[in-house]
Amino acid sequence: MDIIIKPIVTEKMTAQADKLNRYGFLVNKDANKLMIKQAVEKMYGVTVEQVNTQNYIGKVRMRNTRAGMQIGIANRSKKAVVTLKKGETIDFYSSI
Numbered sequence: 001m002d003i004i005i006k007p008i009v010t011e012k013m014t015a016q017a018d019k020l021n022r023y024g025f026l027v028n029k030d031a032n033k034l035m036i037k038q039a040v041e042k043m044y045g046v047t048v049e050q051v052n053t054q055n056y057i058g059k060v061r062m063r064n065t066r067a068g069m070q071i072g073i074a075n076r077s078k079k080a081v082v083t084l085k086k087g088e089t090i091d092f093y094s095s096i
Helices: 011-020 033-044
Strands: 004-008 022-027 048-056 060-065 068-073 077-084
Touching: 004 033, 011 022, 022 033, 033 048, 033 077
Parallel strands: none
Antiparallel strands: 004 022, 022 077, 048 077, 060 068
């Protein structure tokens, strides 16, 4: 089971990385905090102090088309915000 799907690279998360040493990841919805901690430590070679998780339910999306009202549901997801030990960083752009 792949635990980390992808890192979240937005303006808000980049600001938190600079100021608070916190990084965001989109993770598997079945993963718990211990699994996320171990996966980040193994993948990036850093020490994780804290893991916070957030579950997002799939939103109902509607749009009006010629054929009538189209209704769908966006996928469910889970986000993890990881706080690293002071002095350690993760460089997401090194592999580009």
